[in-house]
Amino acid sequence: MINNIKTVFSIKDLENLSGIKAHTIRIWEKRYNILEPMRTDTNIRLYNLQNLQKLLNITLLHEYGYKISKIATYPEEKIPQLVREIISKKNSQNYAITSFKMAMMNFDQELFFNTFDWLISEKTFKEVFKEHFLPLLKELGLLWQSETITPANEHFMSHLIKQKILIYTESLQIQKPTKTDRIFVLSLPLNEIHQIGLLYLQYEILSKGYKTIYLGESMPIENLQDLTKHFENITFVSFMTIQPDRSVINQYVKSMGQKLLQKNNEVWLMGKMVEHIDRKNLPERIRIFDSMEETMETI
DNA sequence: CGGCTGAGTCGCTATTAATA
């Protein structure tokens, strides 16, 4: 199928995207006429992007204490207007997420860029990433699981985020490293696709003044081993979010230890799968981190 | 206090959709 962009949504989709229970959405429609979805000829509700947008806006107002009954009395154009007013004042978090979600469902790059520009005008890139991108990505994972969004939606969004990380990374890379006692090599195991975390980590490491070598995904240990001939004091950093599988992860880690830990090299591991690593008999220079914050504090 | 209102939820049934 070529055109599988989602333009109609079920009530369950709206529940997943807005956090408002389907039950409640129905009762809002019945009592306050906030939405008038189309129906199938068998009476099932079908919502379009405008409906979704309106519900997300209403949800935001609702979170800020506006009564549903009051919102319902507003003329159509007042709702987005109020939303803009609120967000220009305080806590831009919710609005940014709402905007990013709309951009994603609509494949609207411009909305993504505008929202990002607006955030970056008052925050650092680190803040934007931690306060907005990370929560968004986390939520995307859930939305994908529940099949509210397609892989196309998720890839669209994660690609735009990657692009931003790379832009900010490049601006750091053109500077000379200030610390040369270590070098960081970043990679992902075979078949591991989730590289956003690793890309961002590179940005953080560079911002601390270290040199990095980014190898990216599908990097067998043997290839990492080649680097030990060229450099000393390497810290190998790898994310394990879905690979290696828990059945082989300890074998994998052991192999890393044998092949990579020459001289003062270290191996740092993080990501969801590290919880399956047996931490008892680990070599000293293999370190496991449960969060990115923890990692950054160590550098 | 007691009753009222608004908002959200619960429980139920019938209908529709999805899946084996």
Next chain:
DNA sequence: TATTAATAGCGACTCAGCCG
């Protein structure tokens, strides 16, 4: 086709806040 899961719609319920 038979069975299971989702959805719609309804009345009733809970809970909080308000008011006389």
